[in-house]
Amino acid sequence: MAWPPSPDELIVVDAPEPGGAGGLYRAFGETLRGLKTTFARVVEGPTTIQYPEEKVPVYPRFRGRHRLHRFEDTGLEKCVGCSLCAAACPADCIRVVAAENTPEHRVSAGERYAAVYEINLSRCIFCGYCEVACPFDAITMGHDYEMSDYNRSDLIFTKEMLLQEPFERTPLRAEGE
Amino acid sequence: MSTELDRPTGAPNAYREQEASIDLSARMHPIPAEAPEQELLTLNMGPHHPATHGVLRLLVTLEGEVVRDLKPIIGYVHTGIEKTAEDKSYWKAIPVMERMDYLAYYFNAMAYCGAVETLLDLEVPKRAQYLRVIHLELNRIMSHLVWLGTSALDLGAISMFWYCFRDREKILDLFEYSSGQRMHTRYIQVGGVIDDLPAGFDAKLRTFLDDMPTRVDQYLDLLNRNEIALQRLRNVCPLDEATLLSLGVTGPLLRAAGNPWDLRKAMPYSSYEDFEFAIPVGRKGDNYDRFAVRCAEMKESVRIIRQALDGLPEGPWITEDRKVALPPRHELATSMEALIHHFKLVTEGYRVPPGEVYYPIEGPRGEYAVFIRSDGSSKPARVHMRDPSFVNLQATAPMTKDAYIADLIATLAMLDPVLGGIDR
Ligand code: SF4
Ligand code: SF4
Numbered sequence: 001m002a003w004p005p006s007p008d009e010l011i012v013v014d015a016p017e018p019g020g021a022g023g024l025y026r027a028f029g030e031t032l033r034g035l036k037t038t039f040a041r042v043v044e045g046p047t048t049i050q051y052p053e054e055k056v057p058v059y060p061r062f063r064g065r066h067r068l069h070r071f072e073d074t075g076l077e078k079c080v081g082c083s084l085c086a087a088a089c090p091a092d093c094i095r096v097v098a099a100e101n102t103p104e105h106r107v108s109a110g111e112r113y114a115a116v117y118e119i120n121l122s123r124c125i126f127c128g129y130c131e132v133a134c135p136f137d138a139i140t141m142g143h144d145y146e147m148s149d150y151n152r153s154d155l156i157f158t159k160e161m162l163l164q165e166p167f168e169r170t171p172l173r174a175e176g177e
Numbered sequence: 178m179s180t181e182l183d184r185p186t187g188a189p190n191a192y193r194e195q196e197a198s199i200d201l202s203a204r205m206h207p208i209p210a211e212a213p214e215q216e217l218l219t220l221n222m223g224p225h226h227p228a229t230h231g232v233l234r235l236l237v238t239l240e241g242e243v244v245r246d247l248k249p250i251i252g253y254v255h256t257g258i259e260k261t262a263e264d265k266s267y268w269k270a271i272p273v274m275e276r277m278d279y280l281a282y283y284f285n286a287m288a289y290c291g292a293v294e295t296l297l298d299l300e301v302p303k304r305a306q307y308l309r310v311i312h313l314e315l316n317r318i319m320s321h322l323v324w325l326g327t328s329a330l331d332l333g334a335i336s337m338f339w340y341c342f343r344d345r346e347k348i349l350d351l352f353e354y355s356s357g358q359r360m361h362t363r364y365i366q367v368g369g370v371i372d373d374l375p376a377g378f379d380a381k382l383r384t385f386l387d388d389m390p391t392r393v394d395q396y397l398d399l400l401n402r403n404e405i406a407l408q409r410l411r412n413v414c415p416l417d418e419a420t421l422l423s424l425g426v427t428g429p430l431l432r433a434a435g436n437p438w439d440l441r442k443a444m445p446y447s448s449y450e451d452f453e454f455a456i457p458v459g460r461k462g463d464n465y466d467r468f469a470v471r472c473a474e475m476k477e478s479v480r481i482i483r484q485a486l487d488g489l490p491e492g493p494w495i496t497e498d499r500k501v502a503l504p505p506r507h508e509l510a511t512s513m514e515a516l517i518h519h520f521k522l523v524t525e526g527y528r529v530p531p532g533e534v535y536y537p538i539e540g541p542r543g544e545y546a547v548f549i550r551s552d553g554s555s556k557p558a559r560v561h562m563r564d565p566s567f568v569n570l571q572a573t574a575p576m577t578k579d580a581y582i583a584d585l586i587a588t589l590a591m592l593d594p595v596l597g598g599i600d601r
Contacts, residue, residue, distance in 0.1 A: 003442065003443050004437065005437055005442055005456060008455075009437075009442070009455050009456060010437055010455060010456055010457070010458050011455045011456070011457040011458070011473050011477075012457075012458055012459070012460065013457055013458070013459050013460075013466060013469035013470055013473055014459075014460060014469075015401070015402070015407060015411055015465050015469065016402070016407070017411065017412075018404060018407035018408045018411050018412075019408070023404050023407075023408075026402055026403070026404040026407070027404045030402040030403050030404060031403065031404070033398050033402075034398055034399040034400075034403055036398065037395045037396075037398045037399050038336060038399070040395075041340075047343050047346075058353070059353050059354045059357070059375075060375070061353070061354070061355070061356065061357035061372070061375065062353055062357050062358070063357040063358055084520065084523050084524065087523055087524045088269065088523045089269075090265055090269045090270070090272050090273055125272055125276075125361070126358060126361075127272040127361070127363050128357060128358075128363070129269070129272070129363075132371075132503065133523045135509045135516060135519055135520075141357070
């Protein structure tokens with residue numbers, strides 16, 4: 001591709017001078033033509049959605065509120081407290097304190113488990129890097145986007161809250177829909 | 178008023194001295210000596226004013242209804258992103274850098290990732306380049322739609338606002354489909370893009386591409402030859418090419434003045450040389466040309482996306498260089514080596530050879546460019562964004578000199594500043 005561009009690679013925009021006889025015509029003619037656009041929208045019908053009664057379903061890749069996962073068969077937590085998610089987080093909003101599993105007290109499938117696992121959702125930028133970083137699929141981004149609360153301290157989600165099955169609040173679209 | 182800025186060197190009071198040298202008067206330029214007919218009035222417009230398109234404060238000196246001088250004051254949404262990025266590894270800085278210009282997140286990410294790739298001397302797979310182009314151009318249309326909606330609102334055409342946001346919604350939906358978030362998608366990564374297109378994206382995008390040119394025509398039906406719009410835009414606040422160039426203005430503002438400078442053609446990046454498209458230019462550099470150039474650009478973007486979608490090559494969507502890109506997920510469970518790579522990349526990140534790079538791309542507002550200085554570690558030593566809104570804002574004063582205050586609003590709208598990008 002050569003520079004400078006040839007004239008046929010350019011579109012020159014232009015418009016008539018306002019006012020005069022043309023202006024008189026345009027004040028009626030062009031306004032009517034514009035109204036065609038406006039009235040055609042009436043036929044199209046409204047596109048608004050009555051949130052919160054109606055909710056837009058999210059796509060499978062949508063990154064909403066995080067979830068921690070357990071193994072379905074054993075009920076053990078998948079998280080082994082390796083802190084990789086905390087290392088990946090650009091907003092520094094994950095806090096993990098790991099502890100050793102003992103035979104009497106086994107929480108996770110690995111050697112260690114997360115004794116404390118907190119995400120400060122008021123800092124989170126929902127980039128999903130924690131999900132990308134976790135090598136054990138222990139944390140994933142859920143589909144919940146309704147997270148507002150009255151207190152900032154209520155937005156610090158603990159491990160118990162993140163492990164809970166969330167309320168089905170947000171509809172999900174199937175892939176390809 | 179002193180025009181020379183003395184830069185004190187090294188003295189203990191250097192900062193104070195420099196601070197004292199800043200001119201705090203309300204005027205940018207001295208007002209000519211001939212006595213104004215009316216008393217001059219200095220007025221604050223903004224920072225909280227819907228017509229300033231963000232948190233921008235304009236100190237205007239008015240003579241009656243005529244703007245005699247104007248001084249933009251910025252910094253109300255300063256976020257310190259450039260400094261924050263110095264504290265993150267290259268990978269972790271991507272979502273942070275994206276948040277500068279909140280209407281051009283793909284461009285922010287592209288400029289940043291392009292700069293890192295240049296330093297790393299990294300080859301980006303062809304499919305990734307095409308996927309980037311698709312999303313960049315969608316982002317351009319999206320940004321122009323927000324501009325058109327809000328600018329038309331400033332001119333009094335309220336319905337345009339709803340139409341534009343309806344179509345913008347379709348684009349945000351596509352963004353959510355492919356990358357999981359409507360804004361700040363962190364889709365573009367160093368070495369490629371984070372994921373391939375999901376199933377069904379193609380069809381949805383094609384429906385949008387079929388609709389969009391008709392939509393633009395509908396907008397143009399409403400505004401293009403409308404006598405009120407013409408009266409408000411044609412021959413209003415023009416600025417010639419030479420002044421624009423001397424101010425460093427780029428993008429649609431410069432093209433409206435007749436200079437076809439477009440980095441996509443002048444210095445192609447990310448395979449833009451593969452696509453056929455035209456550059457809309459204006460003749461007069463007035464507000465109408467600024468408006469019409471952007472509208473025509475939306476149609477050209479649709480053309481580019483269609484070509485990129487039709488010609489989308491097969492292959493990987495992120496580089497296979499394991500020193501930079503995270504290993505694919507399925508390998509984590511089976512390969513120890515992949516797991517070690519993964520740990521290393523996430524905790525420390527990759528090291529980037531020392532050097533400096535300036536990587537410019539053509540954004541919806543002009544030249545977005547990221548400057549990075551690397552000292553060889555895994556964190557950038559300095560990151561700087563050349564944001565076009567910031568540079569273009571300087572042109573407000575020469576454009577609106579001796580114009581009516583109503584035209585100042587229209588001109589500011591046609592300038593399309595994004596304050597998140599200006600203040601960073
Ligand atoms: S989504 Fe991003 S910001 Fe939020 S916790 Fe995960 S890594 Fe941190
Ligand atoms: S969620 Fe994953 S990355 Fe984070 S500490 Fe647990 S196992 Fe490690």
